[in-house]
Amino acid sequence: MPLHTSAVQQVSLIPVLSDNYVFVLHGDPGGAAAVVDPAVADPVIAWLEARDLHLAAILHTHHHHDHIGGTPALLQRWPAAAVIASAADRARIPFQTQGVAGGDRFTLLGREVQVLAVPGHTAHHIAYYLPAVAGRDELFCGDTLFAGGCGRLFEGTPTEMHRSLQQLAALPEATRVWGAHEYTEANLRWAAAVEPGLKAVVERLAQVQQQRAAGQPTIPSSIGLEKATNLFLQAANADQLRQRRGSKDLWRG
Ligand code: ZN
Ligand code: FE
Numbered sequence: 001m002p003l004h005t006s007a008v009q010q011v012s013l014i015p016v017l018s019d020n021y022v023f024v025l026h027g028d029p030g031g032a033a034a035v036v037d038p039a040v041a042d043p044v045i046a047w048l049e050a051r052d053l054h055l056a057a058i059l060h061t062h063h064h065h066d067h068i069g070g071t072p073a074l075l076q077r078w079p080a081a082a083v084i085a086s087a088a089d090r091a092r093i094p095f096q097t098q099g100v101a102g103g104d105r106f107t108l109l110g111r112e113v114q115v116l117a118v119p120g121h122t123a124h125h126i127a128y129y130l131p132a133v134a135g136r137d138e139l140f141c142g143d144t145l146f147a148g149g150c151g152r153l154f155e156g157t158p159t160e161m162h163r164s165l166q167q168l169a170a171l172p173e174a175t176r177v178w179g180a181h182e183y184t185e186a187n188l189r190w191a192a193a194v195e196p197g198l199k200a201v202v203e204r205l206a207q208v209q210q211q212r213a214a215g216q217p218t219i220p221s222s223i224g225l226e227k228a229t230n231l232f233l234q235a236a237n238a239d240q241l242r243q244r245r246g247s248k249d250l251w252r253g
Contacts, residue, residue, distance in 0.1 A: 007110030007133045008032070011178065013217060014047050016040050019182045020066050021219055023140055024048070025109060025130075032056040034108055036128070036140045037180050039066045041073030054078060057108055060085035061142025062125040063092035067180065071095055084108075089124040102126065118144040118168065120161030121151030129171060137175040139223070141168060146179040147221040148187030148204070150232035152249065158242035165233050165241070173224030184208050184218040190251045191231045194244075200228045 008027040016022055016039050024047065026033035034057040038044050048055060055078040060068050068085075075081060075095060084106075087099025100106070102117025108130075116127040118141065127141040143151035144161075145168050153161055168177075188205040191198065204225070208218050226233050235241035 008034075009133065009135055011138055011176070011220075012047075013178070013219060014043055015182070015217065016043050017066060021178070021180055021182065021217070022070070023178050023180075024053075025111070025138075026051070026053055027109070029053065032109055034059060035074070036178070037061055037067040037142060038070030038074055039068075041070035041077070044070055044074060045077050055081045057082040057084060059108075059128055059140065060093050061127060061140065061144075061180065062086070062122045063089050064122070064143070067142060068093055086124040086126045089122075100126065116167060118142075118164035120144060120153055120156035120164045123155040125151075125156075125164075127168065129175070137172050138178065139168065139171060139175050140178050142180050144168070144179075145177060145226065145230075145233065146181060146187060147177070147184035147208075147218055147226070148191060148201075148230050149179075149183055149248070150230075150245070153245055157238070158245065159238040161232075161245070162235060162238040162241040165235070169223065169227055169233050171223050173222065173227065175223045176220040177222055177226060178220050182217060182219065184221075185212050186253075187248075188229070189253055190248050191229070193251070193253050194247055195231060198229075201231075204229045 012024045014022040020039045022038050023036040029051045033053040036059045082097045083095045084098045085093040085096050100115045104115040111130050114129045118127045121143045130138040191201045
């Protein structure tokens with residue numbers, strides 16, 4: 001993987017499909033970039049080419065198609081790009097050049113990346129935590145932690161998801177949280193309905209509704225904001241997490 005002497009600082013998001021975000025870690029035009037969870041390729045290629053950026057690496061959080069679907073076409077455009085993903089999911093996430101696992105650390109575009117194992121949504125879901133260089137810490141958490149929500153339990157248990165969320169809650173509060181879907185408004189409407197009277201939730205919902213009405217993303221969030229408003233992150237134990245996840249799965253508000 002290419003190492004660069006000056007660390008790449010910026011994170012941008014590209015909205016794709018109905019509610020996915022592809023995240024781009026990059027510096028100034030003309031340099032290298034990395035993308036996280038490219039659901040599709042064409043908008044990502046256009047975004048990078050418009051800024052004269054070349055793709056050095058693709059990071060995957062988990063194997064679902066809306067997180068890996070763009071990788072083959074991105075590799076056709078930039079064949080030397082590294083593909084980083086959970087080594088345990090090699091069978092479901094092809095094209096890997098660097099398999100990783102929880103506890104691993106590596107350098108990406110001059111930034112330290114720490115790999116966190118966060119099972120629950122899928123068995124081998126991982127998150128990428130980048131400690132701050134000059135700005136803020138960044139967390140790319142796929143479908144594990146959303147703004148106001150968490151991923152559905154497709155392959156994991158409530159105990160696993162609770163542990164995964166608590167691991168993320170322990171990160172510095174200023175850490176920017178880049179969840180992979182724009183689900184924030186529905187998550188907070190559910191939270192306001194099932195736990196009425198939570199002032200922080202009500203206030204955040206109003207702000208999020210304004211942002212959405214203006215066509216703006218509600219991502220990134222922060223660990224501090226999630227600790228204040230996310231009922232899944234606030235679940236006291238695995239059983240409460242299970243109850244809340246079940247309630248949200250059935251909610252049609
Ligand atoms: Zn998923
Ligand atoms: Fe997804």
